[in-house]
Amino acid sequence: MPRPLRRTVARLHARRVWHAYAFVAPVVILFGLFRVVPSVQTLLYSVYRVELVRGRFTFVGAENFRELVADAAFRHAAWNTLVYVLVIVPVSAALGLLFAVLFDAEFPLRELFKAVYFAPMVTSTVAAAAVWWWLYNPQFGLFNVLLRAVGLPIQPWLMSTRTALWSIILFGIWKGLGYNMVIYLAGLQAIPGTFLEAARIDGAGPLQRFRRISFPLLAPTTTFLLIYNSIQAFQVFDQVYVLTGGGPAGATNVVVLDLYRQAFERYNFGYAAAEATVLFVLILAVTAVQYAYSRRFEVAY
Amino acid sequence: MWATPARAVGTLALFVVVAGGAVLMILPFYWMLMTALSPAPDVLAFPPRWIPSRLTPEHFGVAWAKAAWLTYYGNSLVVAGVSVGCSLVLGLFAGYAFAVYRFPLQHVLFVLILSTLMVPVQVTSVALYILLSRIGWVDTYAGILAPNFASAFGVFLLRQGIRAIPVELVEAARIDGAGEVRIVLTIVAPLVRTSLATVAMILFLGSWNDFLWPVIVINSPDLRTIPVAMALFKDPYGNINYGPLMAAAVISTGPMLVAYALSQKYMIRGIALTGLKG
Numbered sequence: 001m002p003r004p005l006r007r008t009v010a011r012l013h014a015r016r017v018w019h020a021y022a023f024v025a026p027v028v029i030l031f032g033l034f035r036v037v038p039s040v041q042t043l044l045y046s047v048y049r050v051e052l053v054r055g056r057f058t059f060v061g062a063e064n065f066r067e068l069v070a071d072a073a074f075r076h077a078a079w080n081t082l083v084y085v086l087v088i089v090p091v092s093a094a095l096g097l098l099f100a101v102l103f104d105a106e107f108p109l110r111e112l113f114k115a116v117y118f119a120p121m122v123t124s125t126v127a128a129a130a131v132w133w134w135l136y137n138p139q140f141g142l143f144n145v146l147l148r149a150v151g152l153p154i155q156p157w158l159m160s161t162r163t164a165l166w167s168i169i170l171f172g173i174w175k176g177l178g179y180n181m182v183i184y185l186a187g188l189q190a191i192p193g194t195f196l197e198a199a200r201i202d203g204a205g206p207l208q209r210f211r212r213i214s215f216p217l218l219a220p221t222t223t224f225l226l227i228y229n230s231i232q233a234f235q236v237f238d239q240v241y242v243l244t245g246g247g248p249a250g251a252t253n254v255v256v257l258d259l260y261r262q263a264f265e266r267y268n269f270g271y272a273a274a275e276a277t278v279l280f281v282l283i284l285a286v287t288a289v290q291y292a293y294s295r296r297f298e299v300a301y
Numbered sequence: 302m303w304a305t306p307a308r309a310v311g312t313l314a315l316f317v318v319v320a321g322g323a324v325l326m327i328l329p330f331y332w333m334l335m336t337a338l339s340p341a342p343d344v345l346a347f348p349p350r351w352i353p354s355r356l357t358p359e360h361f362g363v364a365w366a367k368a369a370w371l372t373y374y375g376n377s378l379v380v381a382g383v384s385v386g387c388s389l390v391l392g393l394f395a396g397y398a399f400a401v402y403r404f405p406l407q408h409v410l411f412v413l414i415l416s417t418l419m420v421p422v423q424v425t426s427v428a429l430y431i432l433l434s435r436i437g438w439v440d441t442y443a444g445i446l447a448p449n450f451a452s453a454f455g456v457f458l459l460r461q462g463i464r465a466i467p468v469e470l471v472e473a474a475r476i477d478g479a480g481e482v483r484i485v486l487t488i489v490a491p492l493v494r495t496s497l498a499t500v501a502m503i504l505f506l507g508s509w510n511d512f513l514w515p516v517i518v519i520n521s522p523d524l525r526t527i528p529v530a531m532a533l534f535k536d537p538y539g540n541i542n543y544g545p546l547m548a549a550a551v552i553s554t555g556p557m558l559v560a561y562a563l564s565q566k567y568m569i570r571g572i573a574l575t576g577l578k579g
Contacts, residue, residue: 008465023398023481026451027391035417038429039425042424102315102318103319105312107319108316116327118569119327119561120329121572122568122572123557124510124527127531127549131329140345140347182573186573186574231421235423263427264430264517269430273428279424287419
């Protein structure tokens with residue numbers, strides 16, 4: 001028996017205004033109070049000097065921002081954050097894509113391996129970073145012990161201004177690789193098999209099929225991951241707090257850690273609000289640019 | 302899979318690469334567990350002892366005595382439980398309203414809720430802390446929970462789920478005289494249980510592992526959640542007692558890793574479907 005087109009509640013459109021407001025009110029009030037208002041206030045506080053204990057708020061104009069620009073420690077933190085973002089975002093996506101392509105084939109224990117690659121994602125960053133702090137120990141840590149065992153030069157890892165930021169980046173790649181891979185794998189498996197089949201019949205090799213068909217069709221996934229990775233990377237905090245506390249000599253200090261210290265250790269709330277404003281603008285700008293730029297390469301299917 | 306020799310070699314090469322990667326990925330977990338279970342002299346041995354000379358719980362004893370882990374577990378459970386519970390109930394009703402009703406300002410309110418996803422707590426923390434200090438919520442459970450009573454991501458996902466429900470089910474219940482609250486709880490909720498479970502899993506994971514906001518808002522040792530306790534256990538300038546430190550890491554991550562091992566297929570799918578973090 002042919003069924004009539006199934007109607008869903010999306011088309012119910014009841015007019016029960018009071019029910020509607022009663023049902024959305026708790027979420028709207030909680031979000032207004034604890035999310036929307038603080039967002040706006042943070043922007044506002046960035047032009048004030050805030051003395052919380054005395055309850056005094058003094059308007060200072062662009063003073064906080066002028067101080068930020070003049071502050072070598074903040075500039076260093078901003079630079080480190082930028083390096084972190086610029087390295088980890090493309091590298092995580094590229095490695096994720098590489099392993100997604102490998103996992104797209106059939107081989108024994110595939111599901112088990114997938115779960116292993118993804119495991120760091122569900123692990124607390126703080127606890128995982130504590131483990132890596134041990135692995136990075138210059139004398140007894142596993143990484144240097146292994147390097148010594150195979151006769152390679154040992155590394156100072158977190159102890160040197162030259163290598164500390166890279167060590168934190170390496171941890172971040174380990175933590176996020178599984179997520180990038182799984183998202184790309186879902187994208188690959190959504191590509192209609194007929195496209196690749198047609199290309200194969202036309203004589204396209206595996207590499208050509210990937211370059212001409214799979215990769216362009218993955219553009220929405222790539223966009224999503226670049227934006228997601230960037231937003232996450234700009235907010236990097238937990239692993240820096242645990243692994244180095246921003247050291248040595250500020251070599252791994254990042255914006256959120258600096259913000260945390262300014263606000264909650266030195267109580268410079270206005271100054272911290274200015275840092276938060278910079279962070280917010282950066283996140284917004286990168287998101288907008290990546291979104292606008294990559295939309296041009298999107299293909300509909 | 303093993304159709305031709307060339308294919309078999311290809312599959313073998315693939316297997317070796319992927320398995321090698323898996324060994325690197327799992328190495329930190331393995332080393333955490335082995336260090337935690339090794340007797341103290343094994344921990345600093347060279348060449349490294351891949352299998353401890355004997356297994357001992359001594360580091361767990363030290364780690365357990367040094368911090369009130371049961372309290373921290375209780376705190377993490379309370380925070381995650383209340384946050385997930387509230388987010389599910391409020392998200393279910395709000396999602397139903399956005400899916401089923403038409404009301405003034407509907408679109409504005411929906412966009413307002415979703416826009417909060419763009420502004421992470423890293424950005425709002427300064428003003429949120431000032432607000433909470435004024436209403437006396439700093440260093441309380443309510444303070445830890447404040448930004449997490451509701452989830453924009455939960456509202457969104459539940460609205461999507463509810464929109465797909467056949468309209469006859471809701472209409473029939475109305476004709477039978479069921480009130481709207483009862484419809485949501487007894488008809489709609491069971492039909493979107495998959496969405497509810499996905500939202501619950503992702504929010505629980507996010508809350509369980511959350512560090513920045515709890516470390517900002519908590520001062521009392523009694524209120525520490527597991528990640529905060531773990532960070533303090535390591536303490537930034539020292540604690541080179543790696544055995545107890547790794548035992549603490551096992552205590553911190555163990556239950557979540559066991560839960561993951563038991564339900565990894567479902568958890569990976571849920572997280573991949575939706576993107577982590579509300």
